[in-house]
Amino acid sequence: MTATDTDATVITPQAPAAREHRLAATIARFRPGVIALVILVIFGLTTIRNANFATGASIQAILSIAAVYMLLAIGEAMVIITRNVDLSIGSTLGLSAFAVGELFTHDPHTSIAVAFLVGIGIGAACGALIGVITTLIRVPSLVVTLAALYVIRGFVNIIGSGIQIEPSVFPQSLVTFGYSTVIGIPWMFLIVVAVALAAAYWMYAYPAGRELYAIGSNPAAAALAGIPTTLRVFTVFVISGALAGLGGVLFDAQVATVNSTAGTGYELIVVTAVVVGGVAIFGGSGSVIGAVLGAILLQVINQALVAARISSFWDQAIAGALLLAAISFDRLLAVRAARALVAEKGVSYVE
Template identity: 35%
Template sequence: MTTQTLKAEKPSLWFTLAASRESGIVVFIVLLVILVSLRSGSAFLSFDNFRDILLNISILAIVALGQTMVIITRGIDLSVSSMIGLVAMMVAFTIKANPELSPVLAVGLGMALGAVLGSFNGLLITVGKVPPIIATLGTLSIYRGAVFMYSQGTWINAFELPQPFKLLSKGTPLGLPNLVIFALVVAAIIYYFLNYTRLGRDIYAVGSNPAAAEVAGIRVQRIIFMVYLLSGLLSGLAGVLWASRFESAQTNTALGFELQTVAASVVGGVNIFGGSGTVTGVLLGAFLLGIINNALTLVRISPFWQLAAQGLLILLAVVVDSLILRRVQRTLTVRKTA
């Protein structure tokens, strides 16, 4: 065995970075917390503040987990914000007309509506052969237009919603806000699904190499349809929770939210080119975005910089993924020729 072979087999910094993306995010979060606490004082480190951060990112985490499965299969769902808005409006109108309706049924209704909307996206992409970015960009506008048509431009306000529905996201039965519990339960289910089921493994296989997955007997188009359905289902859940938490449904509900879900996913280590990503990374990515937005507010920096920070993080994550992929491919080539 030659010295060159030994060097080729030694794990490089890039392999270490690729294998410990979540660790890097944790380090970055710790450094950010220290810097912000030095600037803003004890207010940032208070229990109430971190509770607010968790509340603010709970819905984001739920939708980002759906977005993650789409991105792993080399797709993207830009319509999540409009699905949230449409489901929130339809469920709020239903609750207003039927105040005795159980919050559990409201959640089921919202998830069913979201699944239908997500299925339409999936059909456009798998049957219609429309590129994901074009298909979901189109439905983003269609679903948002449907919000205006359904509501006739009117809003549902807090006094029109029954108290049990409002408490759906505000109760604290286990010492944690219901919103946080919803997010943790969804994260646990998606974690198990992706790591311990055949369908979950098929999602990664399709994203890594669609052609090879097809040869291996995986029904690629069915998997792609499924991830868009799941993205819609989770967006539907988010729509119900959004209406409950903010005690209203408006025509601009969740407007622009799709950027945040993509940011949470790719910053959390989901490869924008498909094939890799973890639930833990997505949760950390959402938490990082929550800390940044909270910190900018505490230090009285314009909210417009929040969007700039999200865009910068997306670009940085994509660049890192590209560099890692290039380095990995180069290292593998060296190993084969050594």
């Protein structure tokens, strides 16, 4: 309106506020780095107490146990980024593990490749069903996948009641694969890392990957921008299911003793890992790499307690505390950043 109005704007900028906001954003972006650091610190502290913790065998054990959780965390991270959640993965893993075991029971000469395909296929089918129900009938995925958790587990119980599949059922090559290593690193871990890198690259470098973030960030605007939201959400559920199916076969290779409880409770451990790893529970931000590191962290803590001869009863309490710390930290950052922005600009901000 008048010159005086314009003059007033010159006074407003406040550097400290802007700096605080940038700091918060930077910390959030380097969450994977922070997790990696925490893993190393725990590792160091535990080694001081028990030198055996740093041996090759111990590290191998941690990495190969972590591998299955990491694999599930990849799919779960993608689902949560779209503002959904998949609670069915533990049951899906159980179904796949049990079904592949049955496959070898009935036909010991089944090739390993077929076993993998069957496992992945079963998982993908479960994911597809969940994806269809979630997107077409528009039921919140929390409810759909909770229902799927019970339905699939129930199905495993029906077909597998009282059956225990023994290690002898599985071909030697599969069991060997479960614990074989290359330059001291478990094969299984390497495969999972490769999958994680591929997923992370896809999320970063392809429009479809960015669209997953857009859907989680603002679902209504995503639809208005012409993003095929139904297809994208369906796809992440299929991916999550397929990875859980693959996880079932890896479970067979690793554990080799399978009954109908295989994978029970994995979903909550995985959701914890994903959130600790920096994926926002309401979607829109976070990374697959962070989620995978979160899964490793939980496993390192678990093993560190054993090595430090602390009762493993502490394990769950610590996992829960870690989750609380992670979300409180995120919330604190968000609030501080918002404050800083209001102080800086004096106007409302995008929530």
